[in-house]
Amino acid sequence: MAKAVKMMVLDGCPHCRNAFRMIEELKQEHPEYQNVDIEVIEEQREEEKTRGYDYWYVPTFFVDDVKIHEGVPTKDKVEAVFKEAIQ
Template identity: 70%
Template sequence: MKHVKMMMLSTCPHCKKAFEMLDELKKEHPEYRDVEIEVIDEQKEEEKTKGYDYWYVPTFFVDDQKLHEGVPSIAAIEAVLKAAIE
């Protein structure tokens, strides 16, 4: 399983939506339930965001490769989960 990082902000409505989509996908697809996501709140853990190139949240990195940035969609979030289990 590949390492997944999610850069987010607690006040971001798009981040909230991404979490809802993650929950929905994990309920529908048991194979995604084992994917662990390191959630990094960029305001509280700024040091963990150093070296990562992104402007918008939520942003997902799989093994340090950016796979999604900005407004989430089910397809984009599922692509992150699929990449994590490949």
């Protein structure tokens, strides 16, 4: 079973949109990533869910509450989140 993944985002963030595109591409290329459930948290609407998490930039990914990536995503960095989640 995959580890819990949280993704902090902001509506309208171009880097977040790119990250979502990369997530979909990676799930298409790697069927084993399909089972990774990513809880998307919009930090302005769901501020209470961001308490206790240390980050400044979005998108930020946490796997089992450990920060794996923060800021401008690349496909390799997003894949590192998936790899950590399925370990």
